[in-house]
Amino acid sequence: MKKILRIILPLVICGVFIGINIASTFDASAMTLREGAEAAKCTECPENLFGDAGVFKQITNVVLYIVGVIAVIMLIIGGIKYVISGGDAKKVTDAKNTVLYAIIGLIIAFLAYAIVNFVITSLPSSAS
Numbered sequence: 001m002k003k004i005l006r007i008i009l010p011l012v013i014c015g016v017f018i019g020i021n022i023a024s025t026f027d028a029s030a031m032t033l034r035e036g037a038e039a040a041k042c043t044e045c046p047e048n049l050f051g052d053a054g055v056f057k058q059i060t061n062v063v064l065y066i067v068g069v070i071a072v073i074m075l076i077i078g079g080i081k082y083v084i085s086g087g088d089a090k091k092v093t094d095a096k097n098t099v100l101y102a103i104i105g106l107i108i109a110f111l112a113y114a115i116v117n118f119v120i121t122s123l124p125s126s127a128s
Contacts, residue, residue, distance in 0.1 A: 056116070057117075057120065060116050060117070064109055064110075067106070067109040068109065070105075071106040071109065072102075074098060074099075074102035075099055075102045075103070078097075079095075081094060081098060082095035082096065
């Protein structure tokens with residue numbers, strides 16, 4: 001334990017000082033998050049990063065679609081496992097857990113989608 005603390009503690013302290021140094025040199029009012037994303041964009045990148053047809057929105061929609069399909073497939077698998085469990089307590093528990101985890105995954109995916117959309121729409125618009 002002491003060896004780990006001897007290694008990790010200096011790294012954490014260095015990280016804190018580097019973070020403070022970076023934070024003190026960065027003027028948060030000089031650039032909005034949207035302007036920073038636009039400035040970091042490559043020349044061949046799409047023009048619109050934000051908005052309904054933006055890249056972030058499209059990526060979020062594709063990921064949500066994939067997670068939704070996987071969750072529905074897992075719900076079906078859990079239902080089939082439940083039906084063919086034959087009354088075996090362990091198989092019934094496994095089937096119920098599969099269904100439960102699929103539903104929890106679906107809820108987390110929808111919450112993540114809502115949070116991403118909230119953050120994207122809450123970003124301050126660039127001053128142009």
